Amino acid sequence: MTFSIASLGSGSRGNAFLVEGDDTRILVDAGFSGRQLARRLDILEVDPESIDAVVVTHEHRDHSGGIGVGARRWGWALKMSSRTRRACTTLLRGQETCDDLPVSGIRIGALEIAPVPTCHDAVDPVAVVVRHVPSDLRAGIATDLGRATTPVRQALRGCAFLVLEANHDERLLREGSYPWGVKQRIGGSRGHLSNRLAAELARELAHPRLGGILLAHLSHECNDPDLALDRVGQGLLPKRYDGVLAAAAQDEPSERYQIDELVNARTSGPQLSLFT
Numbered sequence: 001m002t003f004s005i006a007s008l009g010s011g012s013r014g015n016a017f018l019v020e021g022d023d024t025r026i027l028v029d030a031g032f033s034g035r036q037l038a039r040r041l042d043i044l045e046v047d048p049e050s051i052d053a054v055v056v057t058h059e060h061r062d063h064s065g066g067i068g069v070g071a072r073r074w075g076w077a078l079k080m081s082s083r084t085r086r087a088c089t090t091l092l093r094g095q096e097t098c099d100d101l102p103v104s105g106i107r108i109g110a111l112e113i114a115p116v117p118t119c120h121d122a123v124d125p126v127a128v129v130v131r132h133v134p135s136d137l138r139a140g141i142a143t144d145l146g147r148a149t150t151p152v153r154q155a156l157r158g159c160a161f162l163v164l165e166a167n168h169d170e171r172l173l174r175e176g177s178y179p180w181g182v183k184q185r186i187g188g189s190r191g192h193l194s195n196r197l198a199a200e201l202a203r204e205l206a207h208p209r210l211g212g213i214l215l216a217h218l219s220h221e222c223n224d225p226d227l228a229l230d231r232v233g234q235g236l237l238p239k240r241y242d243g244v245l246a247a248a249a250q251d252e253p254s255e256r257y258q259i260d261e262l263v264n265a266r267t268s269g270p271q272l273s274l275f276t
């Protein structure tokens with residue numbers, strides 16, 4: 001029984017996450033070219049044809065760019081809301097298998113996928129919670145959200161692994177070279193989550209069975225992995241969190257995080273007294 005997650009790459013130039021539960025393999029988003037998807041899956045030793053489905057969080061091309069080619073070339077079944085599908089029409093030719101992703105969620109093999117509406121400037125954006133049915137462990141993937149709304153925070157509570165957006169450092173965004181309108185969009189409530197808000201969210205969501213936090217969608221211009229990790233690490237100090245804390249890169253896949261093993265490592269290790 002295995003449950004794992006890996007980033008194929010994350011940032012404004014493309015996003016995709018591989019989630020595997022026993023013999024079931026899905027991608028959450030496929031925002032790279034066919035060539036890049038094949039290259040990145042090959043690094044993770046995954047045959048593209050073994051992917052069962054792609055859950056599409058929203059129509060922005062850094063999340064959806066490769067869904068059409070993946071569906072046609074490798075037979076990927078696409079799962080997304082009807083409004084997102086309409087916004088992706090130019091990527092599709094009508095020959096792809098494309099199913100609705102209802103708010104009540106869907107089951108694909110060993111995995112159950114539940115979409116959670118987010119606050120972002122797309123037609124019907126969602127975060128995704130994937131439950132590995134045999135172990136009842138859940139992984140939450142939440143990027144592209146200006147603010148973590150109450151439904152998002154509730155859905156991510158108790159997850160065994162979290163992919164959280166840490167898009168920008170607020171000072172670097174303020175002082176950077178983007179035009180005023182772009183800064184407003186990125187920093188606004190329908191834009192992207194800052195390191196400060198990611199740190200607050202991570203602190204709120206950390207619990208003793210949380211195996212890992214992977215920071216994602218880091219801005220190339222207004223962030224830096226060390227800065228994001230430091231900020232979120234500081235936020236986690238009161239929670240004495242000792243699970244994985246890493247940042248997803250744009251150009252290369254991450255390692256494959258074995259969620260069940262990470263949870264076991266945290267719950268079965270030597271228990272430190274709170275008073276030492």
Ligand SMILES: [Zn+2]
Pocket residue numbers: 011012015060062063144217
């Ligand atoms: Zn994005």
Ligand SMILES: [Zn+2]
Pocket residue numbers: 058060120122144
């Ligand atoms: Zn977006």
